[in-house]
Amino acid sequence: MEPARSMKGEMRSFLSKNRQNEGTMSDMDTETVTESGEQESNIMVKIDHVDFYYGAKQALMGVSMEIPERMITAYIGPSGCGKSTLLRCLNRMNDLVDGARLEGRVEIAGEDIYDPKMEVSDLRKRVGMVFQKSNPFPKSIYENIAYGPRIHGVKKRSELDEIVEQSLRGGALWDEVKDRLQDSALGLSGGQQQRLCIARAIAVQPEVLLMDEPCSALDPIATAKIEELMVGLKETYTIVLVTHNMQQAARVSDHTGFMLMGRLVEFDATETIFTNPSQQETEDYITGRFG
Amino acid sequence: MKAHIDKAQKIWARGDSFIWLTGATLAGCMIMISGLLLAILVNGVIYFWPSEVYRFELKDDTALFGEITDREEIIKIEKGEPVSYGFRIQVKRGNRDLYGDDFIWVNEDDIKSRSMPETLTVFERREWGNFYGTIQEFRQSGNTLATGHEKAFETFEEQMPRVEEILEEIKEIEKFKIGEINHDISDHKLNIRGLEMEGVKSGPEVDEERAAIAALEKEYEGYVTQLARLRSQLTPSLVVRTGDGRTQEIPLKQIVHAFQPNAFGWIDRCVFFVGGLWEFIWGEPRESNTEGGIFPAIFGTVMMVMIMSIVATPLGVLAAFYLREYATQGKIVSTVRIAVNNLAGVPSIVFGVFGVGFFIYFVGGTIDKIFYPEALPTPTYGTGGILWASLTLSLLTVPVVIVATEEGLAAVPRGIREAALALGATKFETIFKIVLPAVMPSILTGLILAMARAAGEVAPLMITGVVKLAPALPIDSFYPFLHLDRKFMHLGFHIYDVGFQSPNVDAARPMVYTTTFLLLLIVLLLNSLAIALRNRLRKKLTISGL
Incomplete structure (x- = not known):
């Protein structure tokens, strides 16, 4: 048990360091989360008693939570616990799976997204997504970014140019690619491709940005860049992050939900989850006793 | 003993013999294919090279002018044993209007002497083939x-x-x-x-x-x-x-x-060679196709392949998209897929018969009744023509396009579809703007296979519109310029016709090789075109940085 305890200790010291840094920055920034983790913003996503089934197999069991606006909410948990499924319920990507069925209610900005009147394409415009494996289109960098705005009706070249530049700046990629916008996006490095995917997602100006293990295929330097980017993006977007990497959740998120076997075991301010979890299962997981 | 077995087993396990086997098989295939190409090339190209014309002084004190085309040993079986009686040569003496035959076999024993006088003249004539002789008067x-x-x-x-x-x-x-x-x-x-x-x-x-x-x-x-x-x-x-x-x-x-x-120098010969090749490619056939050029056949082949591509590609691509993207994958779709795969293996003459029955008699006949009743009973579209031949071949090649496109669709990464959908694209937008461009190289692969197959097909064409000699090209200066109802010439059929239906087989033999060579060249050219296009697309689409 000795190594586990020491890991927990490490995590605490790491967290406090991180908070300190943020504290110094937040002197000037009134919107940041306060030390206690109290939120000052509205609820963006409301998940209410959601049960989710793949055919006969139940993947989510009675999940309820409220995700606040303009913050990063992380889901952690062992493989197969349903965290990706929960994320994909938020933009109805699960609709693509044959036999998928959801019971319960999911609201985004107060609207029931499983309402039959809801256009899925409109929903997905409002809820962007970044995937585990970077998936740029086999097109130029410019076309990758412009694709979203184009299908949503932006036609003027000057307007598109503007969106592309803004999005690439938002994705912290502009300086690296501004001279080769017409080159294939597949020529970028893994980290650049992932940032391109983030830029592509924000080009349609979503309200919520879902990130499904965005750094799992990247090296530590590329990961650090993306984490930095996420922290910057939360000023504009509500971010929901699925991660395998507990340090990452601790570093970037404001709230963390721990999931196990399709249940949401605990959902609280990140600091609380990592330093003083109320559930034994959560403590076992973050101290590395399983998972 | 045991150690020996172990060693043998080891060699077997290491697979050295397998490497040799695979390598040798490949080498064997390569030798066969290059041998075939070389034989066609050499036999075809030699035809245009001006050969020497001999004057043979025979033992019966007559003379014979002509080119040597072949030489073989005379062997007779005597008392069960083959006995050689020397050699005989085949001479192309031309002058068909005088002798009735272009070629003659002469025993070498009957030849007193042979010479190559420079005044010996070869006349290439519009009728009756070559004439060999010396000029007396104008x-x-x-x-x-x-x-x-x-x-x-x-x-x-x-x-x-x-x-x-x-x-x-x-x-x-x-x-x-x-x-x-x-x-x-x-x-x-x-x-x-x-x-x-x-x-x-x-x-x-x-x-x-x-x-x-x-x-x-x-x-x-x-x-x-x-x-x-x-x-x-x-x-x-x-x-x-x-x-x-x-x-x-x-x-x-x-x-x-x-x-x-005989008076030619090297430069003269080269000029003659190029001129001959030029005329062959751009000229019109003479003497029931055994002489002159084959331009109408080249034109017919290329045009038919083009029409076939224009029809077969969209059909195949759309069908493949439905099969892979929209249809619910299940037993029915699997059955359809197997059927399509098997359709690619149906003998081509079956498609030909269908083409005659459906396209020519039914569709063509109906068109004639509705649009060209005044010309009846002479059929306009109700007879073989380039349109019907091309459509028949599209039927034949559609499965190839479907299979290639489907494979391409299956290989499009799930990730980029999801990315497009997650941006709020509808399924149609995703397919049209993301999947279709990504699958383009596979479509072109299908098209390449289809073109290669269509260009080489003869059997179904023979009954749907190919003729030995077409009086006019399917494109000309008379309104409406494009005459899809016309019969046309085709290189594959030309080879068959010249080689096996010609009254003058010996004279036609080199034409068979040259025409074959040209057919291969055209297939190669069309394919290279499509391959170049595909590579350009691939380069544009998939420079992998990973």
């Missing part, structure tokens, strides 16, 4: 203008351009001017028939048509007199003596080329 309207080989040949070279000019003029009048008049007259006649069918048998409309026909016929008379005047100028001729001492008068209008290959 005549015009029965008067001798020059005698002796040198003088006569000089006069010939002076006069020939004028003759060619007149011939060109005659061709122009016959083919275009009179052709146009005939075309217009038949149009007016059809109009009259059309009016008759509507119940109008007389009146201003019919009179108008009749007047138009009369005017055209008058114009036609004018051209006929013009033609007669031009033809009367074509009197010059050469008197040529053959090897066995007979003389023959060859009118200049019959001569395509006259040349003395």
Whole structure:
């Protein structure tokens, strides 16, 4: 048990360091989360008693939570616990799976997204997504970014140019690619491709940005860049992050939900989850006793 | 002993022998294919190289002019044992109008001597094949203008351009001017028939048509007199003596080329070679396709492949998209997929028979009844033509396109579809703007396979519109310029026809090789075009940075 305890200790010291840094920055920034983790913003996503089934197999069991606006909410948990499924319920990507069925209610900005009147394409415009494996289109960098705005009706070249530049700046990629916008996006490095995917997602100006293990295929330097980017993006977007990497959740998120076997075991301010979890299962997981 | 077995097992396990086996198999295939290509290339290209013409002095004191085309041993079986009686050579002596046959076998024992006199002249004629002989006189309207080989040949070279000019003029009048008049007259006649069918048998409309026909016929008379005047100028001729001492008068209008290959230097030979190749590619066939060029066949082949591609590609791609993207994957779709795969293996003649029954008789017949009733019972679309042949071949090649496209679709990463959907694209937008461009290289692969198959197919074409000699190309200067109802020539059929249906097989043999070579070249060219396009697309789409 000795190594586990020491890991927990490490995590605490790491967290406090991180908070300190943020504290110094937040002197000037009134919107940041306060030390206690109290939120000052509205609820963006409301998940209410959601049960989710793949055919006969139940993947989510009675999940309820409220995700606040303009913050990063992380889901952690062992493989197969349903965290990706929960994320994909938020933009109805699960609709693509044959036999998928959801019971319960999911609201985004107060609207029931499983309402039959809801256009899925409109929903997905409002809820962007970044995937585990970077998936740029086999097109130029410019076309990758412009694709979203184009299908949503932006036609003027000057307007598109503007969106592309803004999005690439938002994705912290502009300086690296501004001279080769017409080159294939597949020529970028893994980290650049992932940032391109983030830029592509924000080009349609979503309200919520879902990130499904965005750094799992990247090296530590590329990961650090993306984490930095996420922290910057939360000023504009509500971010929901699925991660395998507990340090990452601790570093970037404001709230963390721990999931196990399709249940949401605990959902609280990140600091609380990592330093003083109320559930034994959560403590076992973050101290590395399983998972 | 045990150690030995272990060692043998080890060698087997290491797979050295397997490497040798696989390598040797590949090498064997390569040797066979390159041997085939080389044989075709050599036999085909040699045809255009001017070969020496010999004068053979025979033991019976006659002489024979000609080219050596073959040599073989004479073997007779005596008392169960093969005995050699020396060699015999095959001589192309030409002069078919005198001897009835271009080729003759001569025993080498019968030859007293052979020489290559420079004055020996080969005449390539528009009819009756080559003529070999020595020039005696140049005549015009029965008067001798020059005698002796040198003088006569000089006069010939002076006069020939004028003759060619007149011939060109005659061709122009016959083919275009009179052709146009005939075309217009038949149009007016059809109009009259059309009016008759509507119940109008007389009146201003019919009179108008009749007047138009009369005017055209008058114009036609004018051209006929013009033609007669031009033809009367074509009197010059050469008197040529053959090897066995007979003389023959060859009118200049019959001569395509006259040349003395024995006097040729290297440069002359090269020029002759290139000229021959050029004429072969761009010329029209003569002498029931055994001489002249094969341009109509090249044109027909390429055009048919193009029409086939234009039809088969969208059909195959759309079908594949439905199968892979929209259809619910299950037993029915699997059955359809297996059926499509098997369709690609159905013998082509089956498609040909279907083409005749469905396209020609049913579709074509219906079109004739509705749009061309005045021409009936002469069919317009209700008979074989380039359109029906191309459509039949599209049926044949659609499965290939479907299979290739489906494979391409299956290989499009799930990630990029999800990315597009997650951006708020509908399924259609995702398919049209993301999946289709990504699958383009696979579509082109399918098209390449389809074109290769279509260009080489002969059996279904023979019954759906290919002919030995098409009077006109499917594209010409008469409205509506593109005549998809016309019959056409095709290289594959040309090979069959020249090689196996020709009355003069020996003369046609080199043509078979050259035509085969050209067919391969065209397939290669079309494929390279598609491959280049595909590579460009691939480069644009998938430079992997990972």
